[in-house]
Amino acid sequence: MTHFPSPAEELRVLDAELRQLDARRAFLLTRRAWLVDALCAARPAAVAPPVRRHPEATAPGVQNVLLVLGGVLLTVAAIAFTLVSWGHLGIAGRSLVLGAVTVAALGAPVPLLRRGLRSTAEAVSGLGLALTVLDAYALREVAFTGADGTGYAAAASAVLAVVWSAYALGLGALTPGPADSDPAHPRTAPGLALPLPLAVIAAQLPLLLWSFAVDAGMETVAAVLLVTAAADTAIALRVSLKPVRIVAVVGAFGWGAWGVPAAGWLSWAATGPGAAARAAALLALAAAVAVTAAWFTPKPAVALGTALTGGLLTVIGLGGVARAVLPEVWTVPGHLLCGLALLTAVRAQAPEPVRRGLVHASAVVQGLALVTTLPAVTLALLGPVGRVAHVWSGAPEDARAAVTLDAPWPPHTATVPLVLAVVAGVLAVSARTSAALTAPWRTPAQVGALVLAWATALVLPAVLELPYAAGLVAQALLIVAMLAFAAFSRSALPLTAALLALLTSVSLGLASLATETATLTVLATTTVLFAAAARLRHSALGPLTAPAAFAHATALTCAIGASAGWEPQHTALLVLIVPTVAALLAARLGDSPTTVPVEATGAAAGLLALALAATHPPLLALALALCGVLATGTAVRPDRRHLGYVAAALFVTASWVRLAVWEVGSPEAYTLPVTAPALVVGHLRRRRDPGASSWTAYGPGLGVTLGPSLVAAWGDTHWLRPLLLGAAALAVTLLGARHRLQAPLLLGGATLALVTLHELAPYIAQVVDALPRWAPPALAGLALLAAGATYEQRLRDARRVRDVLGKLS
Incomplete structure (x- = not known):
């Protein structure tokens, strides 16, 4: 039979057990504390734990070193x-x-x-x-x-x-x-x-x-080097073991770096077709090795470089054979033809890097061929500059003599037009085929084709040694063609064509300086051509062609004056026709993009007219006045009002030059023409803007006349100038007081006081000389005493004067 205690008895038992547990826990904690203290007293000094050192070399590394x-x-x-x-x-x-x-x-x-x-x-x-x-x-x-x-x-x-x-x-x-x-060491x-x-x-x-x-000779050694490089290339392409491939690649590049230059030298130094053919065979072997390597190389950059090298080696070899067989003048076209043959790789069934490399090799060959044409093209374009020192010295023998005044004509240039035309054709065809060029390169290709076609036509008369007149006509037709292309083309080339036409016109104008008739005819023709191109409504080249027409017209007026035997100052009046027409045309154009270039060209022609008239003051004054009239007419337009200041400056300068011609020494003659318009402009400004200061409106005009006249009056021994200047200063002062204007009141008053002082100076000097030596110090002392006695009153008067002046405008 199981006995269950009552709740009170069970609670008593639990409390007794908890008291025993608390006592046991206290005993254990005390014992633990004693043991900790005992251990701390008996333990020696702390020893740092040993540092674990990592091995500096791995076991396989040590093994390999030892072996x-x-x-x-x-x-x-x-x-x-x-x-x-x-x-x-x-x-x-x-x-x-x-x-x-x-x-x-x-x-x-x-x-x-x-x-x-x-x-x-x-x-x-x-x-x-x-x-x-x-x-x-x-x-x-x-x-x-x-x-x-x-x-x-x-x-x-x-x-x-x-x-x-x-x-x-x-x-x-x-x-x-x-x-x-061994699984631990896999092979x-x-x-x-x-x-x-x-x-x-x-x-x-x-x-x-x-x-x-x-x-062995150099040919055999070169062949040995290239054969060894070919063998290394085959091993590098066929063997998969990395150490073997590294050795083979190093050998291929090393022997190739010696063999290729040797074969190239043999091709360059070949004296006959046989030697050139043998060198070409060596270069063909090197090219085949390079293209093969590019074909099977997985890296695109390496494949591109080796294919490009192979293409260049092919061109060098075949070009060497052509150079040994053909005359020297056909050396560049022969190499160019070989380079163009590489373009067939575009349609070949080859990897993309190989095709690109061969196309790039062809581009390099074409570029080098163009470099050989630069001397002839440069001389044909810039050679006529030497005519500036030999104006109207007589017609040269032919078009070549017209451009070789100071420099010899380069040798072997009979094929220069052919090279330029062929490369231009290649660029034109490439610009139309999407496979040859990507879209971003089409426009540069079109521009390059146009420039090369222009260069072909430019250099052709000198290469063919056409008659002088025929050469001029050919260049004029080239200008017509470029302007027509610029006017009717719908591509991105009109600006390029117009610039080429302008360059051609400059070269043509310089070449025409050989004779008077040619100069007048050429300048008149180019003026008409550029003017006609500017008048085409569907052409957007007005900002370029219109100023070009005015520039040629300016040169034409100078040539007409020289042809008539006029002096430069008389020619200047003829030149002023150009800025006149430019001002009229600009007013008609309005806000067109052509307006500003036309005005700038007219202004440049006006400056040229002033420079031509600078040696003759009377005509310079007339030219300045006419330029002032043109500036005034232009300033009538609402958007050109600021040119009124330019017109005023031109008129004033013209008047000054005329007065200098008349040997007028009175400063009022120079300053009054400036003062009167300045005061009128200031008065009109005050009427439009009542808040404008009198110093801004009337100060410059009054200062221009009163200042120089006052300086002249102080050095003038006569009585008329001081009298007139004093009267004018008095009138200005009274007007300033009447209208309460600071600038007239102060400038007029100061001028009047200084003129009065100048006039009374001799008498003051006489009085000072008549006084005893002690009189000036005594007078000064009395003045100081009087000033001290009335200091406060004088301060009030000074403040009152300041307030009165402050109320003036």
């Missing part, structure tokens, strides 16, 4: 044995020692590989390969003592390359597959990594050493 060092030491020992201790052994001992050591070194990697000791096997195999080189040397010393050293080295390197390759392939066949190898390739790269290195030498042994 390589061991192999090097054994190889050095073998070389020392072969070279030093070889003579102490007989023929049997020598063969036995070297043979046994070589066989042991070459055979040891087999069991090492089967046990997974790959690094050790690599080191031992390297020793064995080095011993084979020593075997070859020992064989040369024993059995082939009479053989040529270079030839024997060529044969030995070939044999070693074959032996090392066979050894590498044999080890790969004997080595177990990946399933049998990336069968066999060893060292023999095959060494075999490829040894294979670089046989052909080159053989060419040295037979004392």
